[in-house]
Amino acid sequence: MKNIHVLGAGHMGGAILRALKKNQNSSANLRVIETDSQRARSWQKLGYKVAPKLDELSSEDCVVLAVPPQQFENALTLNPALTRHCGPVISVMAGITHASLVRFLGHDAIVRAIPNTPSEVSQGVTMYYAPQSSSSALLEEARQIFDAIGISLRVEEEWQIDTGTALAGGGPALVAYFAEALQDYGLRSGLDREQAALVALQLLSGTTALIRAQGKTVSQICQEVQTPGGTTEHAIGTLANAGFKGLIGSALDSAARRSMQLGQ
Missing domain, CATH: 3.40.50.720 (NAD(P)-binding Rossmann-like Domain)
Incomplete structure (x- = not known):
């Protein structure tokens, strides 16, 4: 065998x-x-x-x-x-x-x-x-x-393995870091540590399940949650104005470059 x-x-x-x-x-x-x-x-x-x-x-x-x-x-x-x-x-x-x-x-x-x-x-x-x-x-x-x-x-x-190291390999840490930011907001806003963790983790798993079940793109889900002039639109606007997507891209570029250096 x-x-x-x-x-x-x-x-x-x-x-x-x-x-x-x-x-x-x-x-x-x-x-x-x-x-x-x-x-x-x-x-x-x-x-x-x-x-x-x-x-x-x-x-x-x-x-x-x-x-x-x-x-x-x-x-x-x-x-x-x-x-x-x-x-x-x-x-x-x-x-x-x-x-x-x-x-x-x-x-x-x-x-x-x-x-x-x-x-x-x-x-x-x-x-x-x-x-x-x-x-x-x-x-x-x-x-x-x-x-x-x-x-x-x-x-x-x-060379695409370097992309994989940054995106897939390091991705869980980035997702966990974002979850930590959600938890921190919950703590600052009156939730206790257990409640904040419960909500943050359910947001991650629930949103993933929703995207997979409905077969929609992440962009569609993002748009559907937002009401024009509503609270979520203001939150997304704040992230966009701060260059959130560009910052994530820069972080992953940095990780990919480091992977390439280690390989050399």
Whole structure:
């Protein structure tokens, strides 16, 4: 049976392991490669097969690289089987380019991906890159993993991964930051902390559900909530006059540039 070896069982590696187990109703073909003894014991208690390093790999086995990028070269040293493996490899490490992975691993059956943190509850967005010459089997392997943790989008050019890092990767923090601003207003206006949090989070989830259910654009929903001369129109006008959309765009541009710098 084809196995999936997840090298690094932290936040993202853990999210992938849990989602795959849930989808398959089994962890029989899942392998956790983890050097942290406490974390390794936790995964063992959950019924996963755990080892401190990769054993010999079948050519069909898939390896998910989920260690922190600064630990990647050390992980290669500790796992010589990885440099002998020519089967599918999926990297969810930020900042390490496809070309670098090919150079380190000695083959190009590699997908480079950026999942985001909502993947931990199978509501993530994964943007991924693989060359046009990639096999259909490799792409299908990657999509099965990404679909377990949310939705996925393949980009045609690797530089678009920097866009993905800014928009999808950092997006949850921007959304949470906006939610915090809503909560702060609630607190200033007489709600207690629990009430303000409840309203802010319901606004996010409820609005998302409304947009999806009605199939309308976000712009349509925005217009429909506003009454000419009403309270919401004044609120949106204040944001527009402050250059709100431009500020968000500048923030994401800054994040994308930083992603590019880290990749270099």
